[in-house]
Amino acid sequence: MSRRRDAVVRRGLRHIGRAIHEQPGMFTLALLASSLYGAMTVASAYVIGEITDRVLLPSFDDGVTTASALTLAALAILGVAVLKILGIIGRRLFAGVMSYRLQAEYRRRVTGQYLRLPLSWHQRHPTGQLLSNANSDVEASWFFVAPLPFACGALVMIAITSVALVLTDPLLAVVGLIVFPLVFAANVIYSQVMSPRMQRAQQLRAEVSEIAHESFDAGLVVKTLGREDSETERFAVRTDQLRDGLIAVGRVRGLFDPLMEALPSLGTLAVLLIGAQRVADGVTGAGELVSVAYLFTLLALPIRAIGWVLADLPRALAGFDRVTPVLEASGETPHGPDSAVATGGGAAVAVREVGFAFDGAARPTLHEVTFEVPAGRTVAVVGPTGSGKSTLAGLLVRLVDPSDGTVLLDGMDLRRLREGEVSDQAAFVAQSAFLFDDTVRDNVTLGGPFSDEDVWAALRVAAADGFVSALPEGLDTRVGERGASLSGGQRQRLALARAVVRTPRLLVMDDATSAVDPAVEARILDALRGSESPATVVVVAYRQATIALADEVVWFEDGRAVARGTHDELLDQVPGYAALVRAYSQAAEVPA
Incomplete structure (x- = not known):
């Protein structure tokens, strides 16, 4: 005592x-x-x-x-x-x-x-x-x-x-x-x-x-x-x-x-x-x-x-x-001395022998994942629930670091880039869009040095310019806590515009257009690919309409990238991929 x-x-x-x-x-x-x-x-x-x-x-x-x-x-x-x-x-x-x-x-x-x-x-x-x-x-x-x-x-x-x-x-x-x-x-x-x-x-x-x-x-x-x-x-x-x-x-x-x-x-x-x-x-x-x-x-x-x-x-x-x-907590994200290559257009992305396991998990989420995305291309990542797609999306924008292997941006390890370089080069849009209790403008710019012309251009790419124009005060309309005054699809499109306005060289979308109809989704992806300096796009997708718009598809099973090719090639060669895509297509057709 x-x-x-x-x-x-x-x-x-x-x-x-x-x-x-x-x-x-x-x-x-x-x-x-x-x-x-x-x-x-x-x-x-x-x-x-x-x-x-x-x-x-x-x-x-x-x-x-x-x-x-x-x-x-x-x-x-x-x-x-x-x-x-x-x-x-x-x-x-x-x-x-x-x-x-x-x-x-x-x-x-x-x-x-x-x-x-x-x-x-x-x-x-x-x-x-x-x-x-x-x-x-x-x-x-x-x-x-x-x-x-x-x-x-x-x-x-x-x-x-x-x-x-x-x-x-x-x-x-x-x-x-x-x-x-x-x-x-x-x-x-x-x-x-x-x-x-x-x-x-x-x-x-x-x-x-x-x-x-x-x-x-x-x-x-x-x-x-x-x-x-x-x-x-x-x-x-x-x-x-x-x-x-x-x-x-x-x-x-x-x-x-x-x-x-x-x-x-x-x-x-x-x-x-x-x-x-x-x-x-x-x-x-x-x-x-x-x-x-x-x-x-x-x-x-x-x-x-x-x-x-x-x-x-x-x-x-x-x-x-x-x-x-x-x-005293350790584990803060370390940064290196290097700068990303300052070039226009999309960034080349490479994932080499990447593995990842959450703390306390019984088994790794990703195992020896390897694939490349050429600059300016659109790649869809497809797989059943729990196959590691969202984890991969987080790795590409360095929300987390891999347990094994490397993620490269224009040939440079993300861990070697200086602080702030990844967020300057890459943008991430999650499925669950978070909006602040603020105006449309401030939710898109987040205090960044963007003009109203930049904001409207980003809204057009995200197919959000129409409904924003119809709001009572346009860009000055407050959207409520977490965007409560907007629909799910509208919130997703504003979140996408928030990413687009920063003109990222790499855009990663984790099923970020699931709440919009296929026609609007096609318009969004076409706008992304048709810009003067198209970004490299990696999209986690389920719907066939989304996948079909990609240049290439990577198929995931049990944390592994087991196949890649065009949508038609994987339909013919990968039974699991064909079954999943058709299941989602049939589910989408039932209400009609």
Whole structure:
């Protein structure tokens, strides 16, 4: 038990040191302001003591005082008060800046790490947890910073006070200062008791966020299948657990805070009881007792400030323990020094002996896949469900890297290209089109430097210019969250226009036209192939109308590219291909 307590204390002190190291300038300014406040607080006690001895007591004895004495006393009190106010303003201002800078910096680090880590890492971590890491966990990690300079300034104040007390009356100093070991012991025990409770509360916060995100994301499923009650129950169970966890935290803190409030008051009471007797015995003066008692009264707030820091450390450690794995996560996508060949037209693509396996998968998704796509050609990748087509599409635009083999763009390994080169040369359009709650224009450009003429040209290629022109505000029409005001086919066409406007040399579409009718699909593919500088197109397809528009077809089975040729050649030579294509064709004809 003692080892665990020491570990919590040591980790807490290291975390405090980390905060100071990250923001030394703001901490120094806040500490100086806090020290000014502490010094003026000590000075105020002596000013009051001197006024008691030199002004108040003589006026009681003589029954009269002078205007000059009262003026000097008022000026002394006012001067000390003004300096204390400056200390308070500086302490709060610089401590607040320090706290918010740390939170902002670590949010940038966490989100930057999210961008660097590969898609496979994100697939292992729920979105709700990632949101919690970047928000509540980062906030909790540095919540203790706001009172930290005050607490450090309080140590300066306590040091000054301790020396002054010993010089004034050693016995009263010993009686009063016994409070501090008690405060330290109480905080050590509190940290040990609170730490697991805070860790549990932070974990439950993340789980509540995760369930809420899933429920909102799956709103269509929940509504259409009538699962509102079950989702409400699932959310209620976790929120009840979070409530109970926070109540457990509150109970411990409810015992700790009154204790921290009481200890300084008990010290002051002990000083007054013993000091009154010493004044009666003539050992010490009334002014000295007033100064000592007032000092201990003023020390109550700094002691509480130390308690605030120590009370927040368990929560800070719990939050930082959840942020650290993200910051230390490995597997970010490495980049090389090379640049892609800057030529017009399509890019030549080659896949050589590529294998890929998801983490924890029983067997690889792709095995020794090899094929080439000449520049400017359109190739359809066809295969049954689970054959690895979508995985291959992700590899071609480097959403993931192969476990074995290489993917080449104009003869260059994608892993050797500089950061940003792949996205400059290649574009990817997924089957599930994501649109932001923004205008049509901004959903196509995504903040890129494209004119309205560029946007309309891309919309024409994607066969989306007609319905966009009919929208109430044209390009300025907001499409709603995830494009809720548009049909599935319209969303797909806007997603395709988003890719086309960037004039990629390689366009990879993962069944990205499944929600549009064959006539529109044919128009889209003809426009892609008929442009002045046609891109190389790799399309994952199922429908015969799509496949027939490709120059060549690659047939996948069980993660292998087992055949390639024209559509007619594969119909004659590959029974599995013929069966799949005819099955989809027959399924499409049934409604008619």
